[in-house]
Amino acid sequence: MxxxxxxxxxxxxxxxxxxxxxxxxxxxxxxxxxxxxxxxxxxxxxxxxxxxxxxxxxxxxxxxxxxxxxxxxxxxxxxxxxxxxxxxxxxxxxxxxxxxxxxxxxxxxxxxxxxxxxxxxxxxxPALGKFPLPVEVIPFGLGATRRAIEKAFADCGVSGQMAVRKAKDGHVFVTDGGHWIVDAQLGRIVDPPSLAKALSAIPGVVEHGLFIxxxxxxxxxxxxxxxxxxxxxx
Ligand SMILES: O=C[C@H](O)[C@H](O)[C@H](O)COP(=O)(O)O
The missing domain is CATH 3.40.50.1360 (Rossmann fold)
Incomplete structure (x- = not known):
């Protein structure tokens, strides 16, 4: 099958x-x-x-x-x-x-x-994180939001490359809500509930892909x- x-x-x-x-x-x-x-x-x-x-x-x-x-x-x-x-x-x-x-x-x-x-x-x-974690963000102030996301990752014991998602045509992917997505390659998320809370507390983050x-x-x-x-x- x-x-x-x-x-x-x-x-x-x-x-x-x-x-x-x-x-x-x-x-x-x-x-x-x-x-x-x-x-x-x-x-x-x-x-x-x-x-x-x-x-x-x-x-x-x-x-x-x-x-x-x-x-x-x-x-x-x-x-x-x-x-x-x-x-x-x-x-x-x-x-x-x-x-x-x-x-x-x-x-x-x-x-x-x-x-x-x-x-x-x-x-x-067995553990989340091999699939890149999508974080939906507001385009305004993205540099500051990315730095805050990196800090949240470090506080939660993870790190990895982040990239703004592109659509198939090469342009930035825009969500149904008009936002952008940053995909983070974390490998293994040690404590998903803590990371979810830390990401939700960042002003430029609209939502993230951790469903806890x-x-x-x-x-x-x-x-x-x-x-x-x-x-x-x-
Ligand atoms: O944004 C997309 C959703 O979260 C999908 O449910 C998820 O990506 C799984 O999609 P698929 O069933 O195509 O693997």
Whole structure:
């Protein structure tokens, strides 16, 4: 089975948790896209749900697949968000934002009763950090923000090269919120919760890709089948 088939399997398993009448957060990325497509098939067959997309790309996919949409201004909570991840550790802390949607993804996940992460099992890691950590920043004063980020890294025992993300056309990548992303190659993040707090305290940082304590469960599809991992209660 190839990677794409594994992603679809994970999405199909998460779909089993969806019930009639639910309000859903719709994640972004190649794995979440499978979920939106499969959800669209169920909607066409009569399932009544409404979704909040986490990016303009997901909004377009959901509309194409016939999934009814709303916003967090019109409803006050979501039952489940289903989203992909770039890395998942055994505490179900995540790195997200490889596709640049981390800000809306975190807002939507935080408004959800449950977040189910779907992935092929290559995303499962003993410690976060091999995947470059995305930090969404305001372009104004970027030099000062970068220095503050470097200090936060040093205070949390990590270091690594940072680069402003570029789009495929070579121009600076701009998020749906109009911000930029700095990707940091940290290798191994020793204490993700502390680093998350330190980054959130920097004025020029809009959001970062560390999702701490947000995922309720992870559905991992691999060659030997599907594993569902529940987050341990604190
Ligand atoms: O910004 C993008 C998101 O955080 C994605 O959910 C993440 O990058 C995983 O994407 P994919 O399912 O394509 O690997």
């Amino acid at each position: 190839n990677m794409d088939q594994l992603k679809r399997q994970a999405a199909a398993r998460a779909l089993e948790e969806v019930r009639d009448g639910m309000q859903l957060g719709l994640g972004t990325g190649s794995t979440a896209k499978h979920f939106v497509e499969l959800l669209g098939e169920r909607v066409a067959a009569g399932l009544k749900v409404i979704g909040v997309p986490t990016s303009e790309a997901t909004r377009a996919d959901a509309m194409r697949c016939g999934v009814p949409l709303t916003t967090l201004d019109e409803i006050d909570h979501l039952d489940i968000t289903v989203d992909g991840a770039d890395e998942i550790d055994p505490e179900l802390n995540l790195i997200k934002g490889g596709g640049g949607a981390l800000l809306r993804e975190k807002i939507v996940a935080a408004a959800s009763d449950r977040m189910i992460v779907i992935a092929d099992d290559s995303k499962w890691v 304590g947000l995922a309720s469960s992870a559905v991992l599809a691999g060659g030997e089948g599907i594993r569902v991992i529940e987050r341990r209660k604190p």
